[in-house]
Amino acid sequence: xxxxxxxxxxxxxxxxxxxxxxxxxxxxxxxxxxxxxxxxxxxxxxxxxxxxxxxxxxxxxxxxxxxxxxxxxxxxxxxxxxxxxxxxxxxxxxxxxxxxxxxxxxxxxxxxxxxxxxxxxxxxxxxxxxxxxxxxxxxxxxxxxxxxxxxxxxxxxxxxxxxxxxxxxxxxxxxxxxxxxxxxxxxxxxxxxxxxxxxxxxxxxxxxxxxxxxxxxxxxxxxxxxxxxxxxxxxxxxxxxxxxxxxxxxxxxxxxxxxxxxxxxxxxxxxxxxxxxxxxxxxxxxxxxxxxxxxxxxxxxxxxxxxxxxxxxxxxxxxxxxxxxxxxxxxxxxxxxxxxxxxxxxxxxxxxxxxxxxxxxxxxxxxxxxxxxxxxxxxxxxxxxxxxxxxxxxx
Amino acid sequence: xxxxxxxxxxxxxxxxxxxxxxxxxxxxxxxxxxxxxxxxxxxxxxxxxxxxxxxxxxxxxxxxxxxxxxxxxxxxxxxxxxxxxxxxxxxxxxxxxxxxxxxxxxxxxxxxxxxxxxxxxxxxxxxxxxxxxxxxxxxxxxxxxxxxxxxxxxxxxxxxxxxxxxxxxxxxxxxxxxxxxxxxxxxxxxxxxxxxxxxxxxxxxxxxxxxxxxxxxxxxxxxxxxxxxxxxxxxxxxxxxxxxxxxxxxxxxxxxxxxxxxxxxxxxxxxxxxxxxxxxxxxxxxxxxxxxxxxxxxxxxxxxxxxxxxxxxxxxxxxxxxxxxxxxxxxxxxxxxxxxxxxxxxxxxxxxxxxxxxxxxxxxxxxxxxxxxxxxxxxxxxxxxxxxxxxxxxx
Numbered sequence: 001x002x003x004x005x006x007x008x009x010x011x012x013x014x015x016x017x018x019x020x021x022x023x024x025x026x027x028x029x030x031x032x033x034x035x036x037x038x039x040x041x042x043x044x045x046x047x048x049x050x051x052x053x054x055x056x057x058x059x060x061x062x063x064x065x066x067x068x069x070x071x072x073x074x075x076x077x078x079x080x081x082x083x084x085x086x087x088x089x090x091x092x093x094x095x096x097x098x099x100x101x102x103x104x105x106x107x108x109x110x111x112x113x114x115x116x117x118x119x120x121x122x123x124x125x126x127x128x129x130x131x132x133x134x135x136x137x138x139x140x141x142x143x144x145x146x147x148x149x150x151x152x153x154x155x156x157x158x159x160x161x162x163x164x165x166x167x168x169x170x171x172x173x174x175x176x177x178x179x180x181x182x183x184x185x186x187x188x189x190x191x192x193x194x195x196x197x198x199x200x201x202x203x204x205x206x207x208x209x210x211x212x213x214x215x216x217x218x219x220x221x222x223x224x225x226x227x228x229x230x231x232x233x234x235x236x237x238x239x240x241x242x243x244x245x246x247x248x249x250x251x252x253x254x255x256x257x258x259x260x261x262x263x264x265x266x267x268x269x270x271x272x273x274x275x276x277x278x279x280x281x282x283x284x285x286x287x288x289x290x291x292x293x294x295x296x297x298x299x300x301x302x303x304x305x306x307x308x309x310x311x312x313x314x315x316x317x318x319x320x321x322x323x324x325x326x327x328x329x330x331x332x333x334x335x336x337x338x339x340x341x342x343x344x345x346x347x348x349x350x351x352x353x354x355x356x357x358x359x360x361x362x363x364x365x366x367x368x369x370x371x372x373x374x375x376x377x378x379x380x381x382x383x384x385x386x387x388x389x390x391x392x393x394x395x
Numbered sequence: 396x397x398x399x400x401x402x403x404x405x406x407x408x409x410x411x412x413x414x415x416x417x418x419x420x421x422x423x424x425x426x427x428x429x430x431x432x433x434x435x436x437x438x439x440x441x442x443x444x445x446x447x448x449x450x451x452x453x454x455x456x457x458x459x460x461x462x463x464x465x466x467x468x469x470x471x472x473x474x475x476x477x478x479x480x481x482x483x484x485x486x487x488x489x490x491x492x493x494x495x496x497x498x499x500x501x502x503x504x505x506x507x508x509x510x511x512x513x514x515x516x517x518x519x520x521x522x523x524x525x526x527x528x529x530x531x532x533x534x535x536x537x538x539x540x541x542x543x544x545x546x547x548x549x550x551x552x553x554x555x556x557x558x559x560x561x562x563x564x565x566x567x568x569x570x571x572x573x574x575x576x577x578x579x580x581x582x583x584x585x586x587x588x589x590x591x592x593x594x595x596x597x598x599x600x601x602x603x604x605x606x607x608x609x610x611x612x613x614x615x616x617x618x619x620x621x622x623x624x625x626x627x628x629x630x631x632x633x634x635x636x637x638x639x640x641x642x643x644x645x646x647x648x649x650x651x652x653x654x655x656x657x658x659x660x661x662x663x664x665x666x667x668x669x670x671x672x673x674x675x676x677x678x679x680x681x682x683x684x685x686x687x688x689x690x691x692x693x694x695x696x697x698x699x700x701x702x703x704x705x706x707x708x709x710x711x712x713x714x715x716x717x718x719x720x721x722x723x724x725x726x727x728x729x730x731x732x733x734x735x736x737x738x739x740x741x742x743x744x745x746x747x748x749x750x751x752x753x754x755x756x757x758x759x760x761x762x763x764x765x766x767x768x769x770x771x772x773x774x775x776x777x778x779x780x781x782x783x784x785x786x787x788x789x790x
Contacts, residue, residue, distance in 0.1 A: 001566070001602050002663050003514055006670040046459035055454050055683075064441035068644045104499050104648065104677070111676025119398055133673060140674030171396070207396050249463045251682025253499065253648075268397050275401040278528060279535030281506025282499070286681040287646025288450075 009136065015343050019355050026353050036382035037374070039355040041180060041332065043248040044373040045301045051247060054295040058288065067291075071284050073274035075102025075256070082294035083256060089298075091229035094261055101273045102285040104253040106216045106242035107137070111280055113238040113257050114141040114172065116272045117210040122171035124212075127157055128363035129181050129334060131214075134174060143171065147363045155184035155325050155334070157194055166201050172210040173198065175230065178217040181362045181369035182334040183310070183327025185221055188228045195234035208264040211237040216255075217330040219246035219300050222307045225328035235262035238269070243293050248301040254289045306331040309372040309379045320387050321395030331373035334359065338393035342368045348392075354385045404531065410738050414750050421748050431777035432769070434750040436575060436727065438643040439768040440696045446642060449690040453683060462686075466679050468669035470497025470651070477689035478651060484693075486624035494656055496668045497680040499648040501611045501637035502532070506675055508633040508652050509536040509567065511667045512605040517566035519607075522552055523758035524576050524729060526609075529569060538566065542758045550579035550720050550729070552589055561596050567605040568593065570625065573612040576757045576764035577729040578705070578722025580616055583623045590629035603659040606632045611650075612725040614641035614695050617702045620723035630657035633664070638688050643696040649684045701726040704767040704774045715782050716790030726768035729754065733788035737763050743787075749780045 019039050026035045058067065074080060080097035087093050087100075103109040118124065120142030126134050128150040138145040148165045151158035175194070177186035186194075198209045213230045218241065221227040231237035242255035259269050277283060310327055317324055317335055324335035337345040342358035346368055349356050359367035372379055414434050421430045453462065469475060475492035482488050482495075498504040513519065515537030521529050523545040533540040543560045546553035570589070572581035581589075593604045608625045613636065616622040626632035637650035654664050672678060705722055712719055712730055719730035732740045737753035741763055744751050754762035767774055 001514075002512060002660055003510055003667060003671075005514075006510065006667040006674075007663075009670040009673070010666055042464055043460070047463055051463075052454050052459060056451060059447050059450050064447060065438070065643065068442055068446075068646050069437055070645045104681070107678040108676035115398055115401065117397060119396075119400075136670075136673035137676070140676070248460065250465045251463050251679065253678060253681045265397055268402075271405055272398060272401040275404040275531075276398075278404070278531035279401075280675045280677075281503035281532070281535070282676060283502040283648060284646065286499070286648045286684060288684070289681060 015346060015358060016361070019346070019350060019357070022350055023355055030353065033381065034353060036354040036378065036385055038370045038372060038382070039357055041371045042250060042373060043245055043301065044375060045248055045303065045305055047248045048296065048299050048301050050296050050299055051249070051292060054292045055288065058291050058295070068287055071102070071287055071290065073277060073284060074098070075100065075285055076287065076290050079290045079294040083297055086297045087258060091232060093229065093232065095258055096261070098270060099259045099261055099266070101257045101259070101270070102290050103255050103257060104282060104285050105244060105255045106214065106240050107133070108253070108282050109240035109242065109255045109257045110137050110212065110214060111140065111282070112273050112276050113212045113240055114138060114143065115276045116269045117212070117238065118143050118171035121169070123167060123169040124172050124174055125162070125165050125170055126174040129155070129179070129359055129367070130174075130176055130363060131180050132361040150364045152336070152364070152367070153325070155179065155182040156186060156190045159193060159197065162197060166197070168205045170201070170209055172212050174212045174214060176214040177230070178221060178227070178329035180217065180330060181332045181357070181359065182325060183330045183332045184325055185225050185227045185328035186230070187226045188233070191228050191230055191233045198234065208236050213237050213239045215239055216242040216245050220303050220306055220331065221329035222310065222327070227329065231258070231260040235260055236264050238263070243297075246300045247293070247296055249289070252286065252289045254285055254293045305376060306373065308376055309374070312376065312379050313370065313372055316383050317386060320390035322390060331371060333370050333372065334364070334367050335370070337366050337368050338390070338395055340366055342366055349389060352385050352389065354382060354389070410741060410753060411756070414741070414745060414752070417745055418750050425748065428776065429748060431749040431773065431780055433765045433767060433777070434752050436766045437645060437768060438640055438696065439770060440643055440698065440700055442643045443691065443694050443696050445691050445694055446644070446687060449687045450683065453686050453690070463682055466497070466682055466685065468672060468679060469493070470495065470680055471682065471685050474685045474689040478692055481692045482653060486627060488624065488627065489656055490653055491656070493665060494654045494661070496652045496654070496665070497685050498650050498652060499677060499680050500639060500650045501609065501635050502528070503648070503677050504635035504637065504650045504652045505532050505607065505609060506535065506677070507668050507671050508607045508635055509533060509538065510671045511664045512607070512633070513538050513566040516564070518562060518564040519567050519569055520557070520560055520565055521569040524550070524574070524754060524762065525569070525571055525758060526575050527756040545759045547731070547759070547762070548720070550574065550577040551581060551585045554588060554592065557592060563600045565596070565604055567607050569607045569609060571609040572625070573616060573622070573724035575612065575725060576727045576752070576754065577720060578725045578727045579720060580620050580622045580723035581625070582621045583628070586623050586625055586628045593629065603631050608632050608634045610634055611637040611640050615698050615701055615726065616724035617705065617722070622724065626653070626655040630655055631659050633658070638692075641695045642688070642691055644684070647681065647684045649680055649688045700771060701768065703771055704769070707771065708765065708767055708774050711778050712781060715785035717781070717785060726766060728765050728767065729759070729762050730765070732761050732763050733785070733790055735761055737761055744784060747780050747784065749777060749784070
């Protein structure tokens with residue numbers, strides 16, 4: 001009588017749950033410094049001081065009634081304009097305020113984008129490895145998720161697999177670059193090739209294939225890495241963004257969908273987004289934080305620790321004999337598991353209080369994710385454990 | 396190719412849209428004081444000063460990383476406990492923190508409650524008149540909304556209509572008291588009788604019928620009005636609340652579902668709520684505002700203006716010859732239209748720059764809604780227009 005679909009989802013409780021329980025127990029037993037927790041993708045650097053200043057200033061200067069009142073469905077007009085202007089300045093795009101639909105974080109942005117360009121029963125493609133929540137995001141829109149298997153040598157796109165996964169029922173392709181869990185950034189060449197494939201298939205099928213670009217890590221790209229703005233290379237792109245990582249505000253649920261003005265039926269999509277909100281219980285993004293995000297959208301937290309951690313960890317892992325594609329951004333890397341069963345490897349690491357996540361949930365078995373959004377000292381303390389594990393496995 | 400369901404929803408654009416366009420135009424033409432706008436349910440009093448103080452204090456005292464980080468799915472533990480304690484203090488209930496699931500406002504609370512206790516194809520009953528968005532809320536959960544016709548003499552429950560509307564497919568009943576648009580508060584007698592009917596039908600059908608109690612106006616009840624806490628009178632109640640009206644924070648999207656501990660399968664429902672979030676793009680309520688709401692949950696804005704406006708407007712309308720059930724709370728009243736076609740009446744009022752909403756969208760034709768969440772002077776200024784209209788209709 002309770003909902004069967006959601007009851008079914010409860011059965012999925014997997015190794016993440018086991019890891020979390022272990023971490024909690026071991027922190028109490030041996031102290032937090034001796035638990036090497038790389039399991040969670042929560043920013044480790046605080047929001048820039050400008051965020052607190054912005055909250056104070058806005059609260060002091062804005063009439064409370066105006067500040068906390070409902071915003072129009074897509075957000076506060078000047079916020080939408082500020083976000084559009086910031087994107088145009090950074091990427092040479094031509095968004096106007098109306099193309100920006102403010103949402104409660106990237107999850108809500110994806111919920112809107114997916115529903116706008118699909119109908120129940122349609123197929124949505126995503127590329128392994130990808131965020132495990134893409135499954136419920138897509139099923140919530142009434143669609144079916146098809147995972148395109150990974151190119152594990154580069155974690156760019158496996159185009160052969162893409163070609164065979166596309167079908168006339170494919171409404172949209174969901175791309176996450178910089179990528180969770182691999183840390184890899186899709187190159188200009190990759191995105192151009194993807195655009196070509198989608199255009200050719202669209203012509204064959206007689207309908208546009210939309211690209212839903214999930215970009216919460218867009219501002220965490222390491223020095224010298226080619227990181228194109230995806231909507232510039234494929235017009236039919238809905239860009240989903242969150243300030244969670246760039247401004248270290250994951251709990252504040254503030255993000256947006258940016259509908260590319262050159263997108264097929266852009267105006268129609270813009271009209272549908274508020275209708276979607278009416279059915280999902282999304283009723284606008286939080287008002288104060290919308291204004292704060294607009295105030296601070298040109299800034300980021302001090303993200304340098306992530307690149308520092310990446311350098312340290314990546315070179316150490318290679319020297320211990322692990323195989324890993326070098327991350328170009330984010331705060332993740334995704335080495336190959338020393339044994340085929342990554343969950344077994346992660347359990348063995350867990351016995352040493354090293355907390356890693358097996359790649360299976362990301363649609364890419366045989367790998368494990370390291371979320372190195374931790375203080376650099378924590379990375380340093382963990383290295384002997386990675387080394388000991390490599391030795392046990394004879395790497 | 397764009398979503399057909401949401402495209403279909405766009406066609407509904409009705410008189411509200413026309414009223415809004417008229418209001419915008421006329422404000423520019425004749426000045427805002429000469430447009431008598433009673434069309435929108437936005438609080439007219441600011442948040443209490445304690446809200447701004449709480450924002451400042453929390454931002455200053457809390458480590459930014461902890462403050463803005465993800466909360467667990469149901470919310471920050473101490474927030475959930477504070478809300479539970481406040482409810483227990485007010486109503487003698489026995490909620491614990493775990494029974495409170497923090498959401499992005501009442502819309503998200505209803506989205507979770509509806510999905511938890513229903514399966515696609517089930518029926519949800521609601522009582523006319525009711526919020527026009529119940530339609531999309533229920534269709535978003537994959538269910539069918541059945542409206543129980545109103546008892547227009549009292550705007551309590553029409554029990555004869557309820558008896559014939561209930562069916563074995565009824566998963567839940569959605570009740571909004573104090574009510575938008577009538578302003579009427581369900582009495583203890585009404586809720587007890589509803590509880591009896593639901594218990595009897597549940598026994599007949601062999602399954603619980605849940606009560607989803609939508610209570611954003613719970614704290615706006617006028618002097619001396621009987622206003623029971625509904626979950627105390629029917630155990631199988633999921634209470635959906637928002638701080639939008641009590642603290643004048645509609646834009647901040649902060650509310651909750653409270654699952655009554657004595658509810659049938661309470662634990663199961665609590666486990667489903669986070670799963671529902673995964674499919675709708677709801678990923679927790681905004682972190683800072685959760686803490687502010689917990690800080691301020693025992694307070695309200697100065698809500699006295701609503702009762703003052705009600706007294707003034709209600710007695711004036713009666714003296715002009717209108718028929719109206721006296722509101723017990725909220726900032727709405729719902730008089731009978733002087734002509735059967737309430738939309739025609741509202742258009743006639745609109746010609747005098749008096750903006751009212753016809754009852755048809757609330758499932759109750761022949762009535763119109765006055766949202767008197769405006770300064771008292773605005774009510775005073777509008778009275779001659781209501782009088783002139785009454786005279787035109789020969790009331």
